[in-house]
Amino acid sequence: MLPRDATIGVRTAGMPLPAMAGMGLAGMALVGTTVTLRRDQSLFLAGDAASHVYRVMAGCVRSLALMPDGRRQVAEFHLPGDLLGLDGREAHLLSAEAVGDAILLRFPRRQLEAEAVRDPAAARGLYDLACRSLETAQRRLMVLGRKTAAERLASFLLEMAERTGGDRRFDLPMSRQDIADHLGLTIETVSRVFSQFRRKGLIALPTAQRVELRDHDAVEAASGDCAA
Amino acid sequence: MLPRDATIGVRTAGMPLPAMAGMGLAGMALVGTTVTLRRDQSLFLAGDAASHVYRVMAGCVRSLALMPDGRRQVAEFHLPGDLLGLDGREAHLLSAEAVGDAILLRFPRRQLEAEAVRDPAAARGLYDLACRSLETAQRRLMVLGRKTAAERLASFLLEMAERTGGDRRFDLPMSRQDIADHLGLTIETVSRVFSQFRRKGLIALPTAQRVELRDHDAVEAASGDCAA
DNA sequence: CGGTTTCTTGAGCGCCGTCAAGTAAGGTGG
DNA sequence: CCACCTTACTTGACGGCGCTCAAGAAACCG
Numbered sequence: 264m265l266p267r268d269a270t271i272g273v274r275t276a277g278m279p280l281p282a283m284a285g286m287g288l289a290g291m292a293l294v295g296t297t298v299t300l301r302r303d304q305s306l307f308l309a310g311d312a313a314s315h316v317y318r319v320m321a322g323c324v325r326s327l328a329l330m331p332d333g334r335r336q337v338a339e340f341h342l343p344g345d346l347l348g349l350d351g352r353e354a355h356l357l358s359a360e361a362v363g364d365a366i367l368l369r370f371p372r373r374q375l376e377a378e379a380v381r382d383p384a385a386a387r388g389l390y391d392l393a394c395r396s397l398e399t400a401q402r403r404l405m406v407l408g409r410k411t412a413a414e415r416l417a418s419f420l421l422e423m424a425e426r427t428g429g430d431r432r433f434d435l436p437m438s439r440q441d442i443a444d445h446l447g448l449t450i451e452t453v454s455r456v457f458s459q460f461r462r463k464g465l466i467a468l469p470t471a472q473r474v475e476l477r478d479h480d481a482v483e484a485a486s487g488d489c490a491a
Numbered sequence: 492m493l494p495r496d497a498t499i500g501v502r503t504a505g506m507p508l509p510a511m512a513g514m515g516l517a518g519m520a521l522v523g524t525t526v527t528l529r530r531d532q533s534l535f536l537a538g539d540a541a542s543h544v545y546r547v548m549a550g551c552v553r554s555l556a557l558m559p560d561g562r563r564q565v566a567e568f569h570l571p572g573d574l575l576g577l578d579g580r581e582a583h584l585l586s587a588e589a590v591g592d593a594i595l596l597r598f599p600r601r602q603l604e605a606e607a608v609r610d611p612a613a614a615r616g617l618y619d620l621a622c623r624s625l626e627t628a629q630r631r632l633m634v635l636g637r638k639t640a641a642e643r644l645a646s647f648l649l650e651m652a653e654r655t656g657g658d659r660r661f662d663l664p665m666s667r668q669d670i671a672d673h674l675g676l677t678i679e680t681v682s683r684v685f686s687q688f689r690r691k692g693l694i695a696l697p698t699a700q701r702v703e704l705r706d707h708d709a710v711e712a713a714s715g716d717c718a719a
Numbered sequence: 720c721g722g723t724t725t726c727t728t729g730a731g732c733g734c735c736g737t738c739a740a741g742t743a744a745g746g747t748g749g
Numbered sequence: 750c751c752a753c754c755t756t757a758c759t760t761g762a763c764g765g766c767g768c769t770c771a772a773g774a775a776a777c778c779g
Binding site for chain 1: 624
């Protein structure tokens with residue numbers, strides 16, 4: 264078992280305005296605290312007070328729900344630049360854990376919301392953020408509700424390619440188990456579909472983590488989406 | 492095929508402030524327009540400009556995504572008092588259709604957002620709204636990703652019971668097909684699980700639409716949730 | 720009362736989960 | 750640098766849950 268306390272290193276730092284641009288909260292003068300997490304360490308648990316919002320600076324963080332019998336559903340992978348912690352207004356609905364070692368910036372939610380009262384642009388930024396999360400979550404509903412295993416993995420690979428810079432080649436920071444729990448599959452099925460894609464020439468797998476899209480159009484066709 | 496135009500009757504009306512309380516936008520002096528929809532008529536389509544927000548006054552509205560091959564995913568059922576139209580900031584991500592005949596109030600989104608700039612309380616209301624939708628969507632991820640057919644239907648029945656007033660008896664406004672497309676199942680599986688619940692004495696089904704929870708605790712146990 | 724739609728039930732099958740074993744990769748200590 | 754151990758990933762065999770196809774029952778409606 265891992266230690267409950269999430270923070271290895273904490274350092275308070277002024278947040279330069281340009282770095283906030285990606286948040287759509289450029290107008291806010293905020294002070295963030297650096298949080299360092301080791302692989303699999305938890306940042307917060309479902310039910311914890313939703314007191315902070317985080318921005319991933321390096322590494323990858325997963326937000327997930329757990330059923331009493333151990334079934335896992337990874338709602339989202341948060342990559343560098345992404346924000347997390349907006350799940351739930353009072354208490355977190357999801358737990359958050361580092362996929363690999365990760366560095367984050369932490370902002371008091373209270374401070375953000377106070378700023379939003381003073382500054383309509385900041386309020387708008389918070390609102391946009393919530394809307395964007397909502398859009399992402401709703402896209403996942405179709406994947407989980409109606410897509411086959413192959414379609415799910417194809418969708419996931421395309422999404423990851425786009426989010427990691429749009430290159431044909433990229434590394435998956437998360438394990439097969441994490442991918443399975445994100446796509447509503449088992450680790451074996453994920454592995455089998457990876458192999459199936461490789462045999463068909465859709466992708467290459469130099470290592471288990473590294474993915475190369477060899478036939479982008481075919482992967483898109485396999486994803487089941489109309490266009491993308 | 493149904494007519495594309497969604498509006499049967501439209502009537503402009505002042506929105507009394509108390510009626511907005513449920514929106515968390517009590518401070519906003521808004522003028523809404525009444526929209527009447529017939530069964531299966533569409534309110535807007537995915538891709539349409541997200542120009543309005545709606546509040547269901549009577550009936551039930553479903554918001555859904557469609558795959559090119561016809562697969563459907565009903566993201567949400569909106570009951571009286573609920574708001575919809577916040578999916579997507581520019582364009583709607585989902586289509587919205589009346590489940591049965593329905594009456595809604597329509598508000599220009601631009602007007603809401605303009606009001607949010609002037610009034611921090613209104614901005615907070617919009618933000619809360621988006622957050623609440625996000626919470627709901629994330630709860631659905633676990634249902635679609637990790638639950639069995641029986642667990643999905645049990646969860647759904649409990650949710651509907653609560654949302655329709657908390658009574659043990661309630662009517663389902665939507666068809667088996669709608670339920671199936673909401674839970675990521677087929678109509679046959681939904682029907683079979685209904686029958687299975689009836690045989691086990693968990694529920695009674697005076698008619699296909701009417702549901703009576705005969706053993707609330709057993710239904711909860713069947714839903715797979717820790718507590719509720 | 721006939722026709723249509725919706726719901727239910729049954730039979731068979733397929734996708735994916737389960738169980739199990741094997742292989743590769745990574746980390747540690749000698 | 751290598752032996753060893755651990756962990757992660759892959760692959761195979763098999764079974765079950767839920768889908769498909771099909772028919773029958775019930776409700777709804779003109």
